[in-house]
Amino acid sequence: MSKLKRFIYKALVFIMLFPIALVVIGKFVDPPIWGWKIHRTLFPPSDYPSQSTHLWVELSAISKNAQLAVIASEDQTFPQHIGVDLNAILMVVKQSGSDGPNRGASTITQQTAKNVYLFPAHSFIRKGIELYFSVLMELIWGKSRILEVYLNVIEFGPGLYGIEAASQNYFAIPASRLSAQQAAQLVAVLPNPYKIKANPMSQYVYERSHWITKQMRQLGMGTLNQL
Template sequence: MLIKIAAKIGYGLLIFMVTAELMVLSLRWIDPPMWSWRLHRSVYPPSSYPEDVAHQWRNLNAISPSMVLAVVAAEDQRFPQHWGVDYSAIMTAFKNNQQGGKLRGASTITQQTAKNLWLWPAQSYWRKAFEAGFSLLLELNLPKQRILEIYLNVAEFGPGIYGVEAASKHYFKQPAASLSHYQSASLAALLPSPYRYSLWPKTPYMQKRVIWIQQQMRQLGGAYLSFIK
């Protein structure tokens, strides 16, 4: 009896792993028309969620390099080095939280991409485990540039504003290819909490955050721009 149960569990896990691998691998060639985070918003919309959402997919070469650099500077400066989960950032966040500092997360761009594509908003250890597994699959199957491209196209920059192209047109009335350093830093500043933060008017906190992101962009500089290309 136990052998049969174990066999069924093993078979189920195998089916899940193969399905997950095919889902991730397909992203090499297919731009996702829908993703879990957007679907959840449409089924359980927040009070400020609009009836019509904004989204236009753009390839990475149609997005300003400044925007790509701003997102890496703001969200995950070790993005070129890690394999989906940044363990050093996790330990730093854990120590900070244990010492009574401000609660901090340690999600990488890859983890945020996995969360947006396949997972749900509620925090739990199960969700984090799935997030880490899908992040590893993304790193194993896709180049870093493709992960960035997907993230920049599915991230929510405000209620119902998905992707950097829609965000650029909404906030600055221009395509993502034309974003300046300052505009890119401003959009990147929204990403931790696009429902809490706003660009117009900018609060003192947001002004400081945009300035900090610009400083990080200057420090990262050409090495990251060459990596992006």
């Protein structure tokens, strides 16, 4: 029994400390591969290309329009929260069935944790792990690093990863030169990048990008100074 207790204790310590080590490394090392991309490679959708495209850039090389657009669209309380939106999580739990949560209510921090460290799944266990990583990232990385990693790993189309690759693919310009409208068009595809394209604009992208640019004006560039 004592050996079993020691084993359980060591296992719990490992479970708690291993994510901390991963997050500390992630603060300084740009991930060459991440959970979401690994899953796509191992279990590719029918329209997944034979080769993916990804170009990493620092946050300073990403247009402030793109930074603000993703906050305006995905998580307007990003500068203030601690990585999670507790009210949204409680609502998800309340509306979930026996198979786990049926929607995300995820902050940018949670989406980054999910993309980098985890795999797609709908379960309370995975959600709990995601929350743990999210809090660690807020404490260790800080907002600017979280936003930088998020903009570099999210998928903007089949096998098209990161804002730089997406900017060059859709507009033939670097991410540093994205206008507010172009940034809004790119961010508009995030709910379903396999069915929605930033350019040429569909009616949905036109309406969604118009809403995003309106939110950007209301938030203002001063939002980025809070990160």
